[in-house]
Amino acid sequence: AQSVAQPEDQVNVAEGNPLTVKCTYSVSGNPYLFWYVQYPNRGLQFLLKYITGDNLVKGSYGFEAEFNKSQTSFHLKKPSALVSDSALYFCAVRDISRQNTDKLIFGTGTRLQVFP
Amino acid sequence: EAGVTQSPTHLIKTRGQQATLRCSPISGHTSVYWYQQALGLGLQFLLWYDEGEERNRGNFPPRFSGRQFPNYSSELNVNALELEDSALYLCASSLASYTEAFFGQGTRLTVV
Numbered sequence: 141a142q143s144v145a146q147p148e149d150q151v152n153v154a155e156g157n158p159l160t161v162k163c164t165y166s167v168s169g170n171p172y173l174f175w176y177v178q179y180p181n182r183g184l185q186f187l188l189k190y191i192t193g194d195n196l197v198k199g200s201y202g203f204e205a206e207f208n209k210s211q212t213s214f215h216l217k218k219p220s221a222l223v224s225d226s227a228l229y230f231c232a233v234r235d236i237s238r239q240n241t242d243k244l245i246f247g248t249g250t251r252l253q254v255f256p
Numbered sequence: 257e258a259g260v261t262q263s264p265t266h267l268i269k270t271r272g273q274q275a276t277l278r279c280s281p282i283s284g285h286t287s288v289y290w291y292q293q294a295l296g297l298g299l300q301f302l303l304w305y306d307e308g309e310e311r312n313r314g315n316f317p318p319r320f321s322g323r324q325f326p327n328y329s330s331e332l333n334v335n336a337l338e339l340e341d342s343a344l345y346l347c348a349s350s351l352a353s354y355t356e357a358f359f360g361q362g363t364r365l366t367v368v
Contacts, residue, residue, distance in 0.1 A: 176359070183260075183346055183359035183360050186356045186357075243301050243304050243314075244289065245301070246298060246299040247298070
C-alpha cells in the first residue's frame with residue numbers, strides 16, 4: 141500500500157537559515173510526489189512536484205525538493221527561510237500503477253516555525 | 257482564471273441533520289477529490305470523481321456520499337451528522353491523474 145511519512149511534527153529554524161522538511165514515501169510503482177503548504181484556516185497551496193527527470197525540483201516561493209529513489213525520500217528545502225514561510229507543510233504521493241486507485245495520499249504534515 | 261471554489265465557507269448543523277457541500281473545479285479539470293481534515297488527523301481521502309463517475313472512496317461510512325455533475329462540479333453529502341464529522345472539508349481538482357491537484361479554501365463544518 142502506498143504511504144507517506146513526515147517524521148517531524150514541527151521544525152524550528154531562524155530566519156535566514158536554510159530549512160529542510162523531511163518526507164519519505166512507499167509506493168509499489170513509480171511515485172508522483174508533491175509538496176503543499178497550508179496557512180491557518182485555508183486550503184492547500186501547491187508548491188512543487190516530481191514526476192520524472194531531474195532529481196532536484198524547483199517550485200514556488202524559492203522552495204525546492206530533492207528526489208532520492210534509493211532512500212525513497214523527497215525532502216523539501218529552502219536556502220534562506222523567511223518568517224512568512226511559517227505554515228503547515230504536507231508531502232503527498234500518487235501511485236497510478238493500479239487502475240482506479242489514483243488518489244493523493246498525504247503525510248501527517250509538518251509545522252514549520254521560522255523565528256525572526 | 258478562477259481556482260477551485262467551495263461553498264459554503266462555514267456550515268453549522270445539528271447532530272442527525274444532513275449537510276451538503278459544493279465544489280466547482282478549475283475550468284477544464286474533470287477530476288474532483290474530497291478530503292476531510294479533522295483537527296489533529298491530517299487529510300483523509302474521502303472520494304474521487306472523474307467524468308461523472310465515482311472512481312474511488314476512502315474508509316468512510318456510506319452516509320458520506322456525493323456526485324459529480326455534467327459540468328464537473330461536485331457535491332458532498334453527509335447524512336445523519338455526528339459530532340465527530342466536524343472538520344474542514346477540502347475539495348481539489350486536477351486535469352489528469354499525473355498532474356497536481358489544486359485545492360479550494362474548504363468548508364468548515366461544525367456539528368453541534
